[in-house]
Amino acid sequence: xxxxxxxxxxxxxxxxxxxxxxxxQHVGNWPGVTVEKKEGxxxxxxxxxxxxxxPGTYSLTAYTMEEIITRNFIIEEKPDVIVDIIDxxxxxxxxxxxxxLLELHSKIVVVLNMFDEAQKKYSIxxxxxxxxxxxxxxxxxxxxxxxxxxxxxxxxxxxxxPKKVEYPEDVERRIEEIVELIKPLxxxxxxxxxxxxxxxxxxxxxKVAELGGKDILHRAEHLRHEIEDIYGDDIESLMTSFRYxxxxxxxxEVAEPINVGGVTITDMIDHVVTHKIFGLPIFLAIxxxxxxxxxxxxxxxxxxxxxxxxxxxxxxxxxxxxxDLSYNWMLQFMPAWLSSFINHGMLRGLGAxxxxxxxIMLLFLILSFLEDSGYLARVAFLMDxxxxxxxxxxxxxxxxxxxxxxxxxxxxxxxxxxxxxxxxLSIALNPLIPCGARIxxxxxxxxxxxxxxxxxxxxxxxxxxxxxxxxLGYIYSKTIFRSKSEPFVLELPPYRMPTLxxxxxxxxxxxxxxxxxxxxxxxxxxxxxxxxxxxPWGVGYGSPDxxxxxxxxxxxxxxxxxxxxxxxxxxxxxxxxxxxxxxxVLYVLYGSKEAIYYAMSPIQAYSFMLFMLFYTPCVATLATxxxxxxxxxxxxxxxxxxxxxxxxxxxxxxxxxSILGVSV
Amino acid sequence: MLLSELKPGEYGIVKKIKGTGALHRRxxxxxxxxxxxxxxxxxxxxxxxxxxxxxxxFISLRKQEASFVEVxxxxxxxxxxxxxxxxxxxxxxxxxxxxxxxxxxxAVGKRLKIIAxxxxxxxxxxxxxxxxxxxxxxxxxxx
Numbered sequence: 001x002x003x004x005x006x007x008x009x010x011x012x013x014x015x016x017x018x019x020x021x022x023x024x025q026h027v028g029n030w031p032g033v034t035v036e037k038k039e040g041x042x043x044x045x046x047x048x049x050x051x052x053x054x055p056g057t058y059s060l061t062a063y064t065m066e067e068i069i070t071r072n073f074i075i076e077e078k079p080d081v082i083v084d085i086i087d088x089x090x091x092x093x094x095x096x097x098x099x100x101l102l103e104l105h106s107k108i109v110v111v112l113n114m115f116d117e118a119q120k121k122y123s124i125x126x127x128x129x130x131x132x133x134x135x136x137x138x139x140x141x142x143x144x145x146x147x148x149x150x151x152x153x154x155x156x157x158x159x160x161x162p163k164k165v166e167y168p169e170d171v172e173r174r175i176e177e178i179v180e181l182i183k184p185l186x187x188x189x190x191x192x193x194x195x196x197x198x199x200x201x202x203x204x205x206x207k208v209a210e211l212g213g214k215d216i217l218h219r220a221e222h223l224r225h226e227i228e229d230i231y232g233d234d235i236e237s238l239m240t241s242f243r244y245x246x247x248x249x250x251x252x253e254v255a256e257p258i259n260v261g262g263v264t265i266t267d268m269i270d271h272v273v274t275h276k277i278f279g280l281p282i283f284l285a286i287x288x289x290x291x292x293x294x295x296x297x298x299x300x301x302x303x304x305x306x307x308x309x310x311x312x313x314x315x316x317x318x319x320x321x322x323x324d325l326s327y328n329w330m331l332q333f334m335p336a337w338l339s340s341f342i343n344h345g346m347l348r349g350l351g352a353x354x355x356x357x358x359x360i361m362l363l364f365l366i367l368s369f370l371e372d373s374g375y376l377a378r379v380a381f382l383m384d385x386x387x388x389x390x391x392x393x394x395x396x397x398x399x400x401x402x403x404x405x406x407x408x409x410x411x412x413x414x415x416x417x418x419x420x421x422x423x424x425l426s427i428a429l430n431p432l433i434p435c436g437a438r439i440x441x442x443x444x445x446x447x448x449x450x451x452x453x454x455x456x457x458x459x460x461x462x463x464x465x466x467x468x469x470x471x472l473g474y475i476y477s478k479t480i481f482r483s484k485s486e487p488f489v490l491e492l493p494p495y496r497m498p499t500l501x502x503x504x505x506x507x508x509x510x511x512x513x514x515x516x517x518x519x520x521x522x523x524x525x526x527x528x529x530x531x532x533x534x535x536p537w538g539v540g541y542g543s544p545d546x547x548x549x550x551x552x553x554x555x556x557x558x559x560x561x562x563x564x565x566x567x568x569x570x571x572x573x574x575x576x577x578x579x580x581x582x583x584x585v586l587y588v589l590y591g592s593k594e595a596i597y598y599a600m601s602p603i604q605a606y607s608f609m610l611f612m613l614f615y616t617p618c619v620a621t622l623a624t625x626x627x628x629x630x631x632x633x634x635x636x637x638x639x640x641x642x643x644x645x646x647x648x649x650x651x652x653x654x655x656x657x658s659i660l661g662v663s664v
Numbered sequence: 665m666l667l668s669e670l671k672p673g674e675y676g677i678v679k680k681i682k683g684t685g686a687l688h689r690r691x692x693x694x695x696x697x698x699x700x701x702x703x704x705x706x707x708x709x710x711x712x713x714x715x716x717x718x719x720x721x722f723i724s725l726r727k728q729e730a731s732f733v734e735v736x737x738x739x740x741x742x743x744x745x746x747x748x749x750x751x752x753x754x755x756x757x758x759x760x761x762x763x764x765x766x767x768x769x770x771a772v773g774k775r776l777k778i779i780a781x782x783x784x785x786x787x788x789x790x791x792x793x794x795x796x797x798x799x800x801x802x803x804x805x806x807x
Binding site: 064090233234297488489 | 680684705723
């Protein structure tokens with residue numbers, strides 16, 4: 001049995017989906033597009049039921065990918081039952097989608113989700129609604145798992161005798177004429193096709209033309225003009241109005257508003273967080289606290305994982321970690337170079353991936369919280385006029401903010417931008433945002449060289465990156481990534497307390513994706529870098545005599561222009577594979593914090609950080625960029641852009657301070 | 665006038681959605697249709713976009729997009745001061761509510777005089793003087 005979940009965005013669709021399928025679910029993409037597809041399985045009274053979560057949509061026009069996916073799925077896959085998840089607290093608009101679904105399918109179970117919230121707004125006569133619609137209507141509170149059993153029952157035993165959405169007589173007559181005309185084409189559901197032909201729906205128009213229905217389209221055009229003349233408006237407005245009046249009428253039949261005009265909690269929160277003066281500072285403060293939380297909580301876990309893998313050097317000697325122990329153990333039955341490759345190369349790489357995990361998971365935890373609570377939509381509202389200048393819609397801020405955590409999920413998150421040009425623009429800017437790994441390195445270096453105020457130094461780098469992203473975005477959007485701005489019709493949903501379960505699932509889905517994709521690449525890259533760092537055989541790992549060391553010495557004269565020491569260059573090369581490694585490499589090459597302090601001046605250290613802020617994204621980010629754009633040219637462009645900016649800022653800073661004789 | 669010209673706190677009744685294509689259709693499917701009531705909630709701190717309430721939910725539109733929506737400015741009856749003469753332009757409710765209002769002489773096109781604005785609200789219609797609850801007065805739009 002095949003069941004499809006449909007509904008508006010922000011209706012708790014995924015909560016119901018999770019409650020139905022538990023952890024038996026698979027997240028992928030709809031064929032050929034970047035829209036997420038979720039499938040799961042459940043068993044109801046011995047029947048195996050496949051559940052597909054359709055993308056959240058407001059209607060079923062042919063204007064967005066999500067809408068086309070949804071309707072094509074219903075037409076082509078013919079699910080046995082559609083479950084329309086309705087936000088009961090926003091009944092009227094949610095019923096509009098139901099009017100469109102009713103034209104496509106006859107077996108629809110209506111779920112009035114968030115029913116507890118709705119009861120504060122109006123009293124709803126569920127019985128009456130079910131009677132009018134001729135469909136099973138159930139109430140649910142998805143986040144508390146309420147109503148799921150009823151839903152399962154209705155999926156199997158529901159009685160369906162749906163009411164037709166009726167248009168005015170002079171429209172109905174014309175719909176029927178088209179139904180007759182398309183009979184030879186044999187397309188189902190005929191009434192839906194007829195309505196869409198009348199509405200001049202682009203996709204249906206194409207399909208009918210392909211099937212040789214040119215004459216039908218001509219006739220339909222004539223009928224359309226007639227209707228437009230009768231009612232004095234365009235067909236889209238008219239047909240939407242007719243359906244809306246059905247939704248409107250139904251809404252008023254079954255719901256009696258209570259507490260009209262009262263002040264809601266959402267309104268009170270919005271009054272503060274989108275306040276004219278305090279809105280933006282609050283946004284910055286929330287982001288600051290969020291990242292503080294991520295790093296503070298992640299740090300002990302990261303240290304623990306690091307300790308397990310790499311051991312610890314103390315005054316009295318080295319406490320061996322997993323890597324050392326395993327290396328020694330393998331020496332018993334394999335040559336030293338192989339054991340070193342396996343352990344110092346790959347196992348250490350795995351350690352690096354795992355150390356990164358707590359940050360990624362916490363980051364997604366926070367972001368899921370912000371998203372599920374409704375605040376992210378306010379961010380889009382607050383930031384839109386800034387983002388617009390960069391050629392992005394308000395939501396474009398989200399991948400950029402995510403970039404502060406990790407550019408890999410951030411690049412993945414650009415999928416929320418529909419316009420391809422906007423998406424590329426957003427991807428091109430993203431690596432310029434310092435990720436958590438780079439911020440860690442900056443924090444470490446700042447604490448060595450600027451012990452009196454490391455936070456200020458770190459802050460200066462963050463601000464610089466934001467200014468660069470902004471200016472570059474502005475330039476790009478006017479030149480190479482020029483596009484029409486997307487219509488920015490954004491819903492501001494009421495604030496809701498996210499549930500732990502919802503957030504955990506969200507967090508797991510995204511972290512798992514990262515671990516699998518980026519993890520593999522990082523381990524692979526660690527193996528490759530081992531080859532360059534440990535060979536020729538016999539040299540110290542990553543030492544100036546290794547291939548990497550030789551390369552660093554060869555390039556050192558250029559590095560001096562930026563104040564970079566050969567060791568710093570080596571660390572940057574390693575950083576290409578994973579930015580956080582830069583600290584370790586500096587540590588290994590110099591031996592101690594003190595040695596690092598004496599090897600560079602604070603000016604050099606700052607110049608080094610400037611270089612590191614922008615130079616090429618790490619392997620994992622590049623792999624993701626390529627994966628998302630499938631363009632080598634574009635991926636290469638991103639690398640080039642990074643080096644150009646790194647060289648520009650580092651050189652300008654180092655030269656200027658030298659000329660001016662500034663010292664710290 | 666255009667939706668983008670309304671100020672926070674003001675209400676409009678939609679007359680027409682101009683334009684074609686994705687934006688046009690998107691506005692329609694959000695319920696911005698002729699006859700719908702829109703309230704301007706607040707303006708983003710940076711001046712754009714603007715938050716609107718429509719049919720009980722909230723959306724954000726850029727000013728440029730809101731300028732595709734033609735509206736007539738209206739006011740809920742509950743905001744009308746004492747002794748004003750107004751004309752009803754829209755009643756937001758189902759058949760039952762519209763009938764109940766009609767029985768009191770409150771119907772689209774009819775004139776009303778506010779005897780007492782609050783609380784409770786008293787209005788004089790062609791059928792006499794009636795008392796209205798706050799919730800009711802919120803759903804009657806006048807000009």
